[in-house]
Amino acid sequence: xxxxxxxxxxxxxxxxxxxxxxxxxxxxxxxxxxxxxxxxxxxxxxxxxxxxxxxxxxxxxxxxxxxxxxxxxxxxxxxxxxxxxxxxxxxxxxxxxxxxxxxxxxxxxxxxxxxxxxxxxxxxxxxxxxxxxxxxxxxxxxxxxxxxxxxxxxxxxxxxxxxxxxxxxxxxxxxxxxxxxxxxxxxxxxxxxxxxxxxxxxxxxxxxxxxxxxxxxxxxxxxxxxxxxxxxxxxxxxxxxxxxxxxxxxxxxxxxxxxxxxxxxxxxxxxxxxxxxxxxxxxxxxxxxxxxxxxxxxxxxxxxxxxxxxxxxxxxxxxxxxxxxxxxxxxxxxxxxxxxxxxxxxxxxxxxxxxxxxxxxxxxxxxxxxxxxxxxxxxxxxxxxxxxxxxxxxxxxxxxxxxxxxxxxxxxxxxxxxxxxxxxxxxxxxxxxxxxxxxxxxxxxxxxxxxxxxxxxxxxxxxxxxxxxxxxxxxxxxxxxxxxxxxxxxxxxxxxxxxxxxxxxxxxxxxxxxxxxxxxxxxxxxxxxxxxxxxxxxxxxxxxxxxxxxxxxxxxxxxxxxxxxxxxxxxxxxxxxxxxxxxxxxxxxxxxxxxxxxxxxxxxxxxxxxxxxxxxxxxxxxxxxxxxxxxx
Amino acid sequence: xxxxxxxxxxxxxxxxxxxxxxxxxxxxxxxxxxxxxxxxxxxxxxxxxxxxxxxxxxxxxxxxxxxxxxxxxxxxx
Numbered sequence: 187x188x189x190x191x192x193x194x195x196x197x198x199x200x201x202x203x204x205x206x207x208x209x210x211x212x213x214x215x216x217x218x219x220x221x222x223x224x225x226x227x228x229x230x231x232x233x234x235x236x237x238x239x240x241x242x243x244x245x246x247x248x249x250x251x252x253x254x255x256x257x258x259x260x261x262x263x264x265x266x267x268x269x270x271x272x273x274x275x276x277x278x279x280x281x282x283x284x285x286x287x288x289x290x291x292x293x294x295x296x297x298x299x300x301x302x303x304x305x306x307x308x309x310x311x312x313x314x315x316x317x318x319x320x321x322x323x324x325x326x327x328x329x330x331x332x333x334x335x336x337x338x339x340x341x342x343x344x345x346x347x348x349x350x351x352x353x354x355x356x357x358x359x360x361x362x363x364x365x366x367x368x369x370x371x372x373x374x375x376x377x378x379x380x381x382x383x384x385x386x387x388x389x390x391x392x393x394x395x396x397x398x399x400x401x402x403x404x405x406x407x408x409x410x411x412x413x414x415x416x417x418x419x420x421x422x423x424x425x426x427x428x429x430x431x432x433x434x435x436x437x438x439x440x441x442x443x444x445x446x447x448x449x450x451x452x453x454x455x456x457x458x459x460x461x462x463x464x465x466x467x468x469x470x471x472x473x474x475x476x477x478x479x480x481x482x483x484x485x486x487x488x489x490x491x492x493x494x495x496x497x498x499x500x501x502x503x504x505x506x507x508x509x510x511x512x513x514x515x516x517x518x519x520x521x522x523x524x525x526x527x528x529x530x531x532x533x534x535x536x537x538x539x540x541x542x543x544x545x546x547x548x549x550x551x552x553x554x555x556x557x558x559x560x561x562x563x564x565x566x567x568x569x570x571x572x573x574x575x576x577x578x579x580x581x582x583x584x585x586x587x588x589x590x591x592x593x594x595x596x597x598x599x600x601x602x603x604x605x606x607x608x609x610x611x612x613x614x615x616x617x618x619x620x621x622x623x624x625x626x627x628x629x630x631x632x633x634x635x636x637x638x639x640x641x642x643x644x645x646x647x648x649x650x651x652x653x654x655x656x657x658x659x660x661x662x663x664x665x666x667x668x669x670x671x672x673x674x675x676x677x678x679x680x681x682x683x684x685x686x687x688x689x690x691x692x693x694x695x696x697x698x699x700x701x702x703x704x705x706x707x708x709x710x711x712x713x714x715x716x717x718x719x720x721x722x723x724x725x726x727x728x729x730x731x732x733x734x735x736x737x738x739x740x741x742x743x744x745x746x747x748x749x750x751x752x753x754x755x756x757x758x759x760x761x762x763x764x765x766x767x768x769x770x771x772x773x774x775x776x777x778x779x780x781x782x783x784x785x786x787x788x789x790x791x792x793x794x795x796x797x798x799x800x801x802x803x804x805x806x807x808x809x810x811x812x813x814x815x816x817x818x
Numbered sequence: 819x820x821x822x823x824x825x826x827x828x829x830x831x832x833x834x835x836x837x838x839x840x841x842x843x844x845x846x847x848x849x850x851x852x853x854x855x856x857x858x859x860x861x862x863x864x865x866x867x868x869x870x871x872x873x874x875x876x877x878x879x880x881x882x883x884x885x886x887x888x889x890x891x892x893x894x895x
Contacts, residue, residue: 231830
């Protein structure tokens with residue numbers, strides 16, 4: 187065998203032995219390395235076959251069921267999809283609907299689609315298959331106009347979504363439509379009456395409208411993908427006519443990567459924190475050697491590329507991504523740059539954690555994760571030094587490490603192209619998250635001053651609101667169920683459509699908890715969900731964001747539940763605690779509030795009950811309840 | 819060359835390369851269907867940096883066929 191083939195064979199053996207050893211993170215790392223070395227069809231095929239042979243309990247992968255409905259042969263995406271799923275900790279199982287059967291699968295209540303019980307359904311229909319009037323029939327249809335075409339699509343989509351949603355709570359992802367590659371009127375398109383490109387744009391706008399009004403329905407930016415990669419590269423005419431597989435093999439990886447952005451957001455795998463190095467990352471050159479006036483940061487190349495990179499990082503901050511620094515430098519030098527350098531876009535206040543010292547970077551990263559209360563798997567580390575990156579990769583395999591490319595003008599692509607920070611919600615809490623994390627650091631310092639806990643609670647001047655779940659808070663409530671791991675008694679993850687269904691059910695009580703204190707308004711930070719049946723209210727979900735635990739807000743929440751129970755004529759509250767690796771802070775919730783333990787399973791799960799008419803739970807006197815509302 | 823082809827077939831069809839011989843064919847192999855056939859063709863095109871005519875694709879139905887087509891392509895360049 188040639189030398190390269192030998193290394194390849196060793197690398198494959200290495201991957202297989204990580205799998206055999208049940209080491210999830212190392213197996214994922216090994217698979218990633220295999221793909222980096224050789225991203226070919228045969229390599230994807232090898233890894234996919236290997237993944238499908240892994241016994242379900244061998245690795246800690248989350249089972250994720252994906253249904254693909256298409257108007258063309260989309261089967262060729264299965265290999266990259268399963269492999270990319272592995273890289274993000276998912277064991278993807280695919281249901282492939284028959285060619286062109288997408289309508290039947292949705293309309294038929296007995297279809298294989300519903301039997302499969304998918305987590306996600308992807309509707310990948312090419313525009314020319316769904317709305318031929320806007321494509322090859324354009325010239326004929328022009329005379330009569332396109333109003334009917336557009337309203338027909340609107341109705342079609344609304345009907346399909348409605349019927350689908352009646353039968354399934356799965357998330358529905360709908361491709362929007364590709365721009366016409368060669369408008370039939372050429373350069374005249376759009377200049378004589380409504381152009382072909384414009385019709386497609388209107389259709390796509392209608393798709394977004396339909397998605398916005400339906401919980402759990404999202405548009406996959408297929409048109410955007412094609413625009414980025416170019417129609418001429420995207421389509422393969424030979425395979426289109428020979429195999430009804432119009433998307434070029436090389437492009438299917440990009441489509442799979444786009445799906446992964448949604449899957450990550452849906453399974454709580456969105457990255458929440460970006461940790462950056464400083465030298466040759468936020469500016470060109472090494473600060474300790476060049477000094478503040480020698481580093482490259484300003485209107486001329488390469489400084490302009492670094493300024494652009496900082497601007498994109500600031501945009502991430504505005505989206506709700508937490509920023510941190512891990513750099514080997516002298517703190518005084520760095521302070522000087524932040525305070526004095528006129529071209530610094532990022533300021534110290536944008537960073538929730540700053541680790542500047544000469545110790546190994548892995549220590550910084552662990553400290554940052556610890557201080558922020560975030561898992562390492564939710565962090566991305568960016569550095570220009572391959573040695574630093576490799577050391578971190580070896581020490582912390584669950585962390586996503588991005589080695590920056592050689593030239594600063596490519597940094598933005600390297601950081602943003604994978605959509606690691608893409609989420610499926612954007613609330614005011616997200617916009618303010620940077621500020622909220624800074625408040626938390628201040629609050630922590632504040633706490634250290636007080637001798638008595640009660641003095642501390644009083645001084646926090648907490649104001650709490652309990653509001654029944656409603657559409658306006660739906661996205662935030664869903665986000666909380668997906669992301670809250672520490673103070674969460676059952677860790678049940680909800681999707682938008684599942685939560686909407688519960689909200690409409692009169693036997694379910696759903697309330698969000700908002701907190702304001704002397705440090706500011708934290709927004710919605712807690713969620714309670716209870717089901718009433720047979721004189722009992724069973725607590726399904728009880729969670730609090732880690733930034734407000736340890737201040738008796740949970741006691742106020744239980745007091746609210748007791749009041750609600752009494753109002754509904756219910757005599758007892760039932761709680762369930764499912765212990766996980768992360769929810770230690772919630773483990774003693776029921777015990778602390780004098781619930782009686784009634785069962786304990788081998789798994790460690792416990793059940794508790796409280797007589798609401800005889801309970802000792804009182805509203806904490808240091809908490810002011812400003813708005814307590816109850817569902818009618 | 820033969821070994822290289824066997825390894826590619828092994829990867830695409832999920833077979834042990836050592837179990838592949840001249841008689842391994844689309845008809846006789848469960849995992850070799852019309853879908854994996856196309857994957858196989860695309861993988862060969864990637865590996866050898868060549869592009870097959872549809873007529874050639876239709877002929878490459880066994881290991882021996884593939885060997886023949888690939889060899890004749892390499893010789894004509």
